[in-house]
Amino acid sequence: MLSVALQVALGMVALAMALTVVRLVRGPTVADRILALDTLSINAIALLLLAGMLLQGAMLFEAALLIAMTGFVSTAALCRFLLRGDVIG
Amino acid sequence: MLIEIVASVLVLLGGAFTLVGSIGLVRLPDFFTRLHAPTKAATLGVGGIVAAGLVQSAAAGTMGLRELAIALFLFITAPVSAHLLSKAVLRHRDPPGS
Amino acid sequence: MSRVLPQPLVSLMILALWIAIAPSPSLGQVVLGSVVALAIPWFTHPFWPDPPRLLRPGVAALLFLRVIWDIVVANVEVARLVLGPADRLHPVFIELPLEIDDPFVATILASIITLTPGTLSVDIDRARRVLLVHALDVADVPATIDTIKRRYEAPLKEIFGC
Numbered sequence: 001m002l003s004v005a006l007q008v009a010l011g012m013v014a015l016a017m018a019l020t021v022v023r024l025v026r027g028p029t030v031a032d033r034i035l036a037l038d039t040l041s042i043n044a045i046a047l048l049l050l051a052g053m054l055l056q057g058a059m060l061f062e063a064a065l066l067i068a069m070t071g072f073v074s075t076a077a078l079c080r081f082l083l084r085g086d087v088i089g
Numbered sequence: 090m091l092i093e094i095v096a097s098v099l100v101l102l103g104g105a106f107t108l109v110g111s112i113g114l115v116r117l118p119d120f121f122t123r124l125h126a127p128t129k130a131a132t133l134g135v136g137g138i139v140a141a142g143l144v145q146s147a148a149a150g151t152m153g154l155r156e157l158a159i160a161l162f163l164f165i166t167a168p169v170s171a172h173l174l175s176k177a178v179l180r181h182r183d184p185p186g187s
Numbered sequence: 188m189s190r191v192l193p194q195p196l197v198s199l200m201i202l203a204l205w206i207a208i209a210p211s212p213s214l215g216q217v218v219l220g221s222v223v224a225l226a227i228p229w230f231t232h233p234f235w236p237d238p239p240r241l242l243r244p245g246v247a248a249l250l251f252l253r254v255i256w257d258i259v260v261a262n263v264e265v266a267r268l269v270l271g272p273a274d275r276l277h278p279v280f281i282e283l284p285l286e287i288d289d290p291f292v293a294t295i296l297a298s299i300i301t302l303t304p305g306t307l308s309v310d311i312d313r314a315r316r317v318l319l320v321h322a323l324d325v326a327d328v329p330a331t332i333d334t335i336k337r338r339y340e341a342p343l344k345e346i347f348g349c
Contacts, residue, residue, distance in 0.1 A: 004097075008101060012107065013104055019112060042134075046134050049139065049159070079170075083180055
């Protein structure tokens with residue numbers, strides 16, 4: 001039963017990612033696109049955690065952790081770029 | 090059996106909240122309202138999935154603390170990203186001096 | 188505390204996190220985690236000029252549980268708003284007068300506001316001591332301000348004694 005639930009949830013998260021890409025393409029502002037990218041990384045974490053539970057693989061956890069960290073750092077860097085027009089300095 | 094039901098419900102709730110977050114991202118009318126949906130729904134979406142993982146590993150007798158670390162990380166970073174984004178938009182809208 | 192252990196609580200949390208993330212807990216991981224837990228506060232200490240003291244851990248635990256509960260309730264509420272008719276929303280900006288002076292505690296309050304009931308911290312004005320909050324659907328602004336102050340700000344003031 002759990003594997004069915006996991007597969008349904010995987011479908012929902014995949015649909016969520018598709019919707020996020022709609023916002024990413026549509027914009028209209030740069031901030032909207034950054035927000036969509038940030039949401040996409042959170043969705044990817046959810047997807048990897050679900051896949052990890054379904055496949056019983058420890059590797060996927062590491063991937064989720066990496067995406068969590070790079071997702072946050074890239075959002076911060078992009079916001080800084082929007083604020084200052086420069087990432088470092 | 091009961092554990093499997095609880096885990097399944099949590100997994101489905103997590104998936105549903107993730108989906109609602111993205112629906113909000115597409116449907117809501119302006120940037121600040123859109124900012125609400127992912128910061129909350131997406132974090133609880135991951136939270137629900139992590140809770141299911143915790144229930145499952147607790148039943149199996151192993152410690153499932155690794156997933157909890159991800160949830161903790163997201164709950165700390167989500168407000169920071171949201172704040173940075175809204176700050177960037179506010180500054181962008183009215184340049185310094187106005 | 189001392190030069191070796193500037194922030195014992197932060198060190199303890201880093202060690203716990205390290206052991207939690209490690210693939211399998213072993214003595215080697217504990218030793219490695221301890222080194223990291225000692226090194227990180229030592230390096231980041233200069234960036235924390237005056238870390239506030241945790242005076243009431245019991246109240247902090249209670250506030251933590253309350254925030255978790257509010258996040259769940261808030262999500263159901265936000266889900267209802269997102270899926271319902273879009274023209275029914277009443278988004279507003281609220282200026283929340285802050286009683287907290289400490290930047291660290293104010294950051295915790297801002298984060299709690301972002302994570303809970305349809306509200307989002309947008310900006311903080313340190314000079315005027317005002318927190319700019321965006322709310323997704325609020326009809327009664329003074330009542331919302333009152334709720335935030337009572338539910339989150341008052342316990343935070345008690346926890347850190349400021």
